[in-house]
Every structure is written in C-alpha cells, then in structure tokens.
Amino acid sequence: MLNATGTTVIRNGTIVDGIGSDPVRDGAVVIENGRLTFVGAAASLPNLPADAEPIDASGGTIMPGLVEPHWHASYFNVLELEDLDIKYPAEMVSIQATFNARLALECGYTSARSAGCLFNSDVWLAECIDTDLVPGPRFVPGGQEICGAGGLMDWNPEFRKIGMEGVILVVDGPDQARSAARRLVKKGAQWIKTYPTGDAAAPGTNDHHTLSMTFEEMAAAVVAVAHNHRRKVYGHCRATEGIKECAGRRLRLDRSAADRPKRPRSIDARSKYRAGTHGTSRSSISSRHSWSMNVPCSWNPHGDYAKELEFFVDEVGFSAMETLVCATRNGSKILGTDQDVGTLETGKLADVLVVAGDVLADISILQDRARLLAVIQGGIVKAGTLAVNRPTVVPTP
Numbered sequence: 449m450l451n452a453t454g455t456t457v458i459r460n461g462t463i464v465d466g467i468g469s470d471p472v473r474d475g476a477v478v479i480e481n482g483r484l485t486f487v488g489a490a491a492s493l494p495n496l497p498a499d500a501e502p503i504d505a506s507g508g509t510i511m512p513g514l515v516e517p518h519w520h521a522s523y524f525n526v527l528e529l530e531d532l533d534i535k536y537p538a539e540m541v542s543i544q545a546t547f548n549a550r551l552a553l554e555c556g557y558t559s560a561r562s563a564g565c566l567f568n569s570d571v572w573l574a575e576c577i578d579t580d581l582v583p584g585p586r587f588v589p590g591g592q593e594i595c596g597a598g599g600l601m602d603w604n605p606e607f608r609k610i611g612m613e614g615v616i617l618v619v620d621g622p623d624q625a626r627s628a629a630r631r632l633v634k635k636g637a638q639w640i641k642t643y644p645t646g647d648a649a650a651p652g653t654n655d656h657h658t659l660s661m662t663f664e665e666m667a668a669a670v671v672a673v674a675h676n677h678r679r680k681v682y683g684h685c686r687a688t689e690g691i692k693e694c695a696g697r698r699l700r701l702d703r704s705a706a707d708r709p710k711r712p713r714s715i716d717a718r719s720k721y722r723a724g725t726h727g728t729s730r731s732s733i734s735s736r737h738s739w740s741m742n743v744p745c746s747w748n749p750h751g752d753y754a755k756e757l758e759f760f761v762d763e764v765g766f767s768a769m770e771t772l773v774c775a776t777r778n779g780s781k782i783l784g785t786d787q788d789v790g791t792l793e794t795g796k797l798a799d800v801l802v803v804a805g806d807v808l809a810d811i812s813i814l815q816d817r818a819r820l821l822a823v824i825q826g827g828i829v830k831a832g833t834l835a836v837n838r839p840t841v842v843p844t845p
Contacts, residue, residue: 451482452827461505466776466791513558515779549584562590571636599660625669645690656686
C-alpha cells in the first residue's frame with residue numbers, strides 16, 4: 449500500500465491516541481511521508497515546511513483508524529445461514545467483497561482481519577488492497593473456515609450433493625483437519641478459523657453448548673500445522689466447554705478461570721440485529737470480563753459496525769475511552785499489526801480518523817459517515833468528506 453509523500457498537519461482537534469491516555473485538547477498531528485512524526489499539543493508543534501498540507505479537524509476528534517478484527521468480507525444479503533454458500537457464485541462473491549471493503553474504509557475502519565470468506569476470495573482481496581487496486585482496510589486474510597462434520601457450518605444435506613466447500617472445509621478426524629489446515633496455508637491464509645462450538649443460530653442441532661470439533665482436531669492437527677507455518681488460529685466459541693477445549697487444556701486453566709468469561713448481553717440483544725442488506729460482521733469490542741483477552745463478540749451488518757461501539761457504552765458499561773481502546777489498539781494487537789497501526793504514536797503509520805464532533809462525549813457520531821472528515825491510511829486521505837476531489841491513489845505496477 450502506497451504511503452503519502454510530503455508533510456501533512458492536522459490541527460484544531462482533540463487527540464484520542466488509542467492508548468487510553470488523557471485526551472489532548474487543541475491537539476495536532478504531523479505526518480511525514482506516511483508516518484506520524486508528532487502527536488501532541490498544538491502549542492508544541494515543530495517547525496513545518498511551507499508546503500505542509502493542512503487538515504482542519506474543525507474542533508472535533510483526531511484518533512486512530514478503527515480496526516475490525518472479525519470481518520466477513522464476502523457476506524452479502526445474509527438472512528439465514530444457508531444464504532452463505534448457495535446464493536451467489538464465486539465471481540459475484542468476489543465483486544461483493546470489494547464493495548464491502550470500500551464500505552468498511554468509508555466507515556472509518558482502516559484495518560481488518562478475515563473471520564472466514566467464501567471461496568478464499570479474501571486472499572486475493574488482501575492482495576488487491578495492498579497494491580491499491582481496491583480501496584479497503586489493511587487486511588489480514590483467512591480464507592475458508594474449518595468445522596467438524598455435522599457441526600454448525602455443515603448444514604447442506606447429503607442428498608443435495610453440493611458439499612460445503614464454498615464457505616467451509618468440513619473435517620472428520622485429526623488427519624482431515626491437518627489436511628484442511630495445510631490447504632489453507634498453501635492458498636495464502638494468514639489466520640485459520642475453526643469452530644469449537646455451535647451457535648444460537650442453530651438451536652435445534654448445534655447450539656452454543658454443542659462442540660463442533662474435537663480437541664484432537666483443533667489442537668493436534670490445525671494448531672500444529674498453523675504454528676509450523678507461523679500462522680495463527682482462532683475459534684468460534686460460544687460457551688464454557690468450547691472455551692476450555694480451545695484454551696483451557698493448553699493454558700492449564702482451572703474451572704473458575706475457564707468459567708469466568710460469561711456470555712455477554714450483547715450476543716442475545718444484538719443477534720436480533722444481525723441480518724442486514726450487506727451481510728454481517730463483528731467488531732473488536734469484547735465483554736468487560738473478557739476485555740483483556742480481546743475476545744470479539746456480537747454481530748453487525750456491513751456498514752453499521754460502529755453501532756456496536758455505542759452499544760458497549762450504553763448497555764455493557766464501558767466508558768467511551770475503553771471502547772475506543774478496544775476498537776483501535778486492541779484490534780491491532782489481535783491482527784498482529786500493533787507495531788505499525790492502532791494508536792497515534794510517533795513512528796507509526798499514519799492511519800488516522802478525523803471526526804467532526806467529540807467522540808468521547810457521544811460515541812454514536814462514529815456511525816454517521818457525514819461526520820467522518822478524513823479517513824487516512826499511510827497519510828493519504830482515502831475517504832471522508834475531505835476526500836472529495838482528491839486524486840485517486842495510483843496502483844503500484
């Protein structure tokens with residue numbers, strides 16, 4: 449992804465750095481060749497070149513770009529599970545994924561991690577974003593997901609003879625799980641997603657208390673292969689038994705520790721909202737008791753990701769600052785990109801969000817794209833109201 453050249457200075461805003469530090473009123477940010485060289489009070493600004501490009505935050509908020517570490521790029525018009533694998537062919541899915549990528553960026557999300565993608569199209573979507581062919585979040589691809597036979601994601605009946613490989617790799621035993629993980633690594637997946645448990649979406653067959661994979665399938669096969677290839681694994685876990693199968697044995701958690709993360713209110717309350725015109729995704733926010741574990745939860749339609757930020761302030765009890773730390777720094781830690789993005793610190797890539805209004809006073813304004821003045825990646829304004837009439841980024845040859 450190209451970085452900007454030259455110098456840009458953002459002034460007249462409150463800095464929320466993503467670390468959780470006290471906000472800096474009348475703050476300023478300096479970007480040089482795509483990286484942050486100054487973050488602090490405007491009174492302490494260094495000397496700037498005469499041709500430095502100014503951005504006026506209009507008294508609003510200057511913060512890191514948002515991070516979506518549980519994002520389904522290819523989900524589109526999903527009203528029920530079966531819509532995922534039989535509604536559209538691979539060609540249409542790929543086009544829809546590019547639409548969702550642009551939409552996510554326009555919503556202020558400058559980084560994302562795949563939580564599963566139809567036909568492995570996210571691997572090539574990540575390539576297109578990285579080479580500036582398609583606008584979108586900096587993207588870590590994962591490809592298809594892995595689920596045990598008869599588990600949550602294995603819903604097509606045998607008589608249809610159509611399998612499940614559009615959306616998932618079905619495995620039955622450690623050898624098949626090992627093979628599936630190797631195939632995903634070969635195709636370019638950077639994260640491998642598994643299904644330790646079911647979900648409330650399938651209450652009659654695979655609810656959240658039902659195990660969809662065995663410990664041997666997950667640990668002995670998928671994790672061993674992934675770690676051998678320096679990849680990471682994560683799991684769709686809904687209840688205690690799945691969490692213990694996924695983490696308890698490895699971390700030697702006692703029962704009280706394994707039982708501690710309880711189902712946050714957001715899963716039931718927000719599941720009513722999960723279907724939408726552009727599919728679904730989940731945010732970086734976690735429940736208060738599992739905040740330090742960076743466990744994502746809840747569903748949102750594409751384009752409405754920031755609704756969940758408001759929900760965690762109003763319903764879960766997070767402060768706005770805690771929520772923003774989760775949605776920036778913690779998200780980048782999940783992606784493994786926190787050395788470069790996720791906070792406003794000198795030396796990091798200038799992935800910055802400039803918002804008209806005080807986000808700490810009213811986090812709901814992040815839902816209003818008209819309030820996003822500038823969505824910046826690597827110092828380049830890619831979206832927002834200030835992006836109008838700016839030159840299109842030219843792809844690298």
